[in-house]
Amino acid sequence: MSIDIFLNLTVRGLTTGAIYALVGMGIVLILQTTNVMNFAQGDTGMFITYLAFFMITTAKVPYSLVLILAIAAGAVVGLLVERFMMRSVRSRSHLSLIMLTLGLSLLFQGLAAFLFNTEPRLFPPLVSGDPIKIGPVILGRQDIVVLLAAIVTFGILYLFLYRTKQGAAARSISQDEYAARVLGIPTPSIYMLIWAIGSAMAGLAALLIVPRFSLEPSFMGLVQVKAFTAIVLGGMGSVFGAAVGGLIIGVVENLVAYQFPAIKDSFMLIVIVIVLLVLPQGLFGKGQQRRL
Amino acid sequence: MTSSGTRRLAVNGAIAALVLVLPLVFRTKSSIIGYLNIAMLYAIATQGLNLLMGFGGLVSLGHAAFMAIGGYTAAVLVMTYHVNMFLAVVAGVAGAGLFGLVIGFPSLRLSGFYLAVATMALGSSIADIIKRLAITGGDYGLINIPVLRLGGWELTSEISKYYFFVAILVVVFLVVRNFLNSRSGRAVRAVRDSEMTASAMGVNVAAYKLITFIFAACIAGLSGALYAFTISYLHPMNFGLSFSISLLSMSIIGGLGTIIGPILGALFWVMLPVVIGGKMEFLSTVIFGLSIIGSVMFLPKGLSELVTRIQTRLRL
Amino acid sequence: MLRVDQVVSGYGAIDVLNHVTISLDKGEIIAVLGANGAGKTTLLRTITGLIRVRKGAVTFGDKVLNGLSPAEVVKCGISHVPEGRHIFPDLTVEENLLLAAYIMPRSQQKSRLDAMYAMFSILADRRKQAGGTLSGGEQQMLALARGLMPNPRLMLLDEPSLGLAPKIIGTVFDTLAHLRESGVSILLVEQNAKRSLELADRAYILVTGQVALEGTAHELSGNEMVKQLYLGGTR
Numbered sequence: 150m151s152i153d154i155f156l157n158l159t160v161r162g163l164t165t166g167a168i169y170a171l172v173g174m175g176i177v178l179i180l181q182t183t184n185v186m187n188f189a190q191g192d193t194g195m196f197i198t199y200l201a202f203f204m205i206t207t208a209k210v211p212y213s214l215v216l217i218l219a220i221a222a223g224a225v226v227g228l229l230v231e232r233f234m235m236r237s238v239r240s241r242s243h244l245s246l247i248m249l250t251l252g253l254s255l256l257f258q259g260l261a262a263f264l265f266n267t268e269p270r271l272f273p274p275l276v277s278g279d280p281i282k283i284g285p286v287i288l289g290r291q292d293i294v295v296l297l298a299a300i301v302t303f304g305i306l307y308l309f310l311y312r313t314k315q316g317a318a319a320r321s322i323s324q325d326e327y328a329a330r331v332l333g334i335p336t337p338s339i340y341m342l343i344w345a346i347g348s349a350m351a352g353l354a355a356l357l358i359v360p361r362f363s364l365e366p367s368f369m370g371l372v373q374v375k376a377f378t379a380i381v382l383g384g385m386g387s388v389f390g391a392a393v394g395g396l397i398i399g400v401v402e403n404l405v406a407y408q409f410p411a412i413k414d415s416f417m418l419i420v421i422v423i424v425l426l427v428l429p430q431g432l433f434g435k436g437q438q439r440r441l
Numbered sequence: 442m443t444s445s446g447t448r449r450l451a452v453n454g455a456i457a458a459l460v461l462v463l464p465l466v467f468r469t470k471s472s473i474i475g476y477l478n479i480a481m482l483y484a485i486a487t488q489g490l491n492l493l494m495g496f497g498g499l500v501s502l503g504h505a506a507f508m509a510i511g512g513y514t515a516a517v518l519v520m521t522y523h524v525n526m527f528l529a530v531v532a533g534v535a536g537a538g539l540f541g542l543v544i545g546f547p548s549l550r551l552s553g554f555y556l557a558v559a560t561m562a563l564g565s566s567i568a569d570i571i572k573r574l575a576i577t578g579g580d581y582g583l584i585n586i587p588v589l590r591l592g593g594w595e596l597t598s599e600i601s602k603y604y605f606f607v608a609i610l611v612v613v614f615l616v617v618r619n620f621l622n623s624r625s626g627r628a629v630r631a632v633r634d635s636e637m638t639a640s641a642m643g644v645n646v647a648a649y650k651l652i653t654f655i656f657a658a659c660i661a662g663l664s665g666a667l668y669a670f671t672i673s674y675l676h677p678m679n680f681g682l683s684f685s686i687s688l689l690s691m692s693i694i695g696g697l698g699t700i701i702g703p704i705l706g707a708l709f710w711v712m713l714p715v716v717i718g719g720k721m722e723f724l725s726t727v728i729f730g731l732s733i734i735g736s737v738m739f740l741p742k743g744l745s746e747l748v749t750r751i752q753t754r755l756r757l
Numbered sequence: 758m759l760r761v762d763q764v765v766s767g768y769g770a771i772d773v774l775n776h777v778t779i780s781l782d783k784g785e786i787i788a789v790l791g792a793n794g795a796g797k798t799t800l801l802r803t804i805t806g807l808i809r810v811r812k813g814a815v816t817f818g819d820k821v822l823n824g825l826s827p828a829e830v831v832k833c834g835i836s837h838v839p840e841g842r843h844i845f846p847d848l849t850v851e852e853n854l855l856l857a858a859y860i861m862p863r864s865q866q867k868s869r870l871d872a873m874y875a876m877f878s879i880l881a882d883r884r885k886q887a888g889g890t891l892s893g894g895e896q897q898m899l900a901l902a903r904g905l906m907p908n909p910r911l912m913l914l915d916e917p918s919l920g921l922a923p924k925i926i927g928t929v930f931d932t933l934a935h936l937r938e939s940g941v942s943i944l945l946v947e948q949n950a951k952r953s954l955e956l957a958d959r960a961y962i963l964v965t966g967q968v969a970l971e972g973t974a975h976e977l978s979g980n981e982m983v984k985q986l987y988l989g990g991t992r
């Protein structure tokens with residue numbers, strides 16, 4: 150592998166990894182604060198992408214506005230999910246909560262297929278035009294947008310968690326939910342807020358990645374699997390870990406696919422088994438407590 | 442015998458009779474019997490998942506992978522290596538169990554979340570792994586897999602398969618029930634109810650979780666091997682992540698931790714799309730999603746709870 | 758000021774408190790004593806809205822607290838320092854304090870924070886340190902400061918001396934005496950009956966979810982049963 154190819158693969162891997170990071174950060178945020186492992190994260194994004202697609206093609210809404218509307222729609226979906234599903238079953242077992250999110254994911258897939266049919270569609274990229282050459286690296290414009298969006302999202306999330314009182318409250322809940330309630334933190338509204346943010350991130354991530362695939366009800370499935378792998382690699386516990394894990398998975402996946410195409414598809418499985426065997430806490434985990 | 446005991450016996454007898462007579466009623470409609478057969482195959486695999494989730498409190502998002510491993514192992518042994526069919530089924534079951542060990546061992550030492558993620562990774566990669574192997578027929582799948590023989594009797598007609606599956610289902614049912622009533626089974630339930638109490642009682646929590654998981658994988662392997670020798674066709678795409686999620690949904694909708702749940706769930710899953718019809722195909726996915734949400738929120742024992750409630754209402 | 762009137766509450770199918778009646782006047786310190794499992798913590802949780810009042814009423818001033826969320830109860834001027842301290846281990850001392858005044862506007866938070874640092878100088882020195890790295894005594898001070906952050910009129914304290922060295926227990930009780938001066942009413946749940954009765958104006962003895970005995974601290978200190986059971990007398 151020449152150095153140029155290596156660089157190109159790495160940078161392109163970073164852009165894919167940025168998507169895994171976005172999905173993974175949303176999952177960790179929800180998991181750590183509300184104790185729900187959301188297996189509907191990918192399909193929430195998928196469903197929102199369908200809504201966005203029809204805003205663009207049928208309602209002819211301008212793209213930039215669609216992006217904002219889609220993120221808002223994600224937030225609304227998250228609010229509704231928390232308010233009408235998760236709230237009443239919060240004290241149930243992890244297993245019940247996981248099953249609930251699986252039901253939700255199936256519901257989104259069914260709705261997408263039923264309302265919009267399963268025929269794959271081409272989703273236009275946010276920006277088009279010739280790829281840009283930076284030194285030896287050739288990068289599509291959409292890829293640059295993806296990278297920037299991931300960086301900005303990470304920044305906003307960081308500021309939210311460490312500079313706002315709602316963010317501090319979310320972190321406190323992840324450490325000791327009982328104490329948070331004793332102190333008078335309005336935990337229900339924090340849960341709603343976190344579901345809104347997490348689901349909005351799902352919408353954003355799906356919208357950014359969909360031009361790579363085609364829009365169909367299953368397109369986020371594999372992305373979600375990789376996001377979960379990233380979370381395990383990052384240590385399950387921290388948003389930061391999920392971000393780094395996502396980037397690493399993106400890059401390594403690209404390099405492996407080039408160098409060892411035979412193990413390309415079982416790569417995720419191998420990563421998970423190895424991480425669980427030799428590094429069960431992940432790269433940044435502090436044990437199994439809920440920590441943001 | 443109390444009168445309610447007699448009544449129960451009568452109801453069970455009636456159900457048993459119905460099960461045995463049903464195919465004769467649909468004698469001319471072998472497609473319906475075909476659907477019932479598929480449902481029973483799924484119910485066998487789901488029985489393992491039900492054990493895992495309902496009694497073990499664990500989740501597998503990649504259970505179809507164990508079916509695939511069981512099915513492919515058995516089929517390849519028979520077709521390429523001309524192994525005796527019965528031994529091939531045993532090998533399929535063992536192969537699935539072995540994979541259960543490989544996935545379960547690293548993840549079960551940690552929390553249940555890790556098992557969910559690891560099984561999901563298995564479920565999503567299994568189809569591609571099989572595709573890349575030459576011996577499995579790759580992307581073409583395996584066709585013309587020999588049909589199961591019992592003595593001189595070949596299971597070609599749907600009706601013969603039907604009675605065969607009923608028998609297997611009963612056997613699996615009995616094995617699972619015996620397991621649950623055994624020492625290990627009680628330990629498994631103790632672990633589900635409270636890991637802390639169980640480990641305080643000296644139960645090796647991780648070991649029992651692993652045993653349950655491997656057991657569930659073996660049952661799925663059995664279902665896969667039977668699938669291969671009755672459907673006679675295996676394709677990797679049939680065992681992808683979405684089918685794993687289907688199996689999971691069947692167990693949840695049918696009712697976790699109940700013995701008839703898997704059968705009810707599998708029947709519902711197979712028959713609903715048939716009833717709704719091809720045009721509205723995806724409406725059934727919507728209904729499945731809603732059924733899962735509804736079960737978890739309002740009917741934790743799923744359809745079996747519904748059946749029990751109706752039974753009490755009718756005082757059967 | 759606080760009235761707990763014939764209150765029944767509990768967990769799941771079990772009622773832990775059975776018609777408990779307790780009252781507290783402004784500026785008073787009352788102690789609630791009782792054996793393990795008597796329902797002392799449950800009483801505090803019921804007042805703060807962490808668990809539901811099943812029967813009876815909890816009133817504060819002229820406000821009925823039944824059905825309010827913990828956040829709303831804090832707004833009414835009641836704070837709860839939980840048993841076992843429950844410091845957020847990965848948050849800094851300052852974050853721990855600020856979260857206790859979640860409902861307050863920023864400017865007010867700031868002045869409360871300064872007041873706490875003035876009162877507990879150890880905390881001022883450790884404001885950027887993670888809560889989990891404090892010693893047990895320091896954590897208890899932080900827990901007390903968290904209870905004071907929202908500027909409460911009534912503070913519910915659940916076993917503040919639990920697991921502390923005698924010298925530090927002394928400091929804790931001194932702090933409580935000091936608080937009385939500043940006009941905060943206190944409902945103190947303790948295992949350490951001797952010190953509590955020295956500090957408190959009145960006391961209640963809780964036995965399996967019911968008030969078995971009540972009176973002034975002085976009366977109870979002289980009571981034979983109390984002496985035997987809680988003040989280390991011999992049978």
Ligand SMILES: Nc1ncnc2c1ncn2[C@@H]1O[C@H](COP(=O)(O)OP(=O)(O)OP(=O)(O)O)[C@@H](O)[C@H]1O
Pocket residue numbers: 768769773791792793794795796797798799800840
């Ligand atoms: N979260 C809970 N769920 C169910 N039961 C509980 C819970 N918390 C306490 N209990 C039960 O309620 C009863 C009273 O407990 P509580 O904690 O109020 O006692 P306590 O007087 O504070 O005891 P201690 O001195 O040990 O703190 C006990 O029998 C206990 O087992």
Ligand SMILES: [Mg+2]
Pocket residue numbers: 797798799840915
């Ligand atoms: Mg207590």
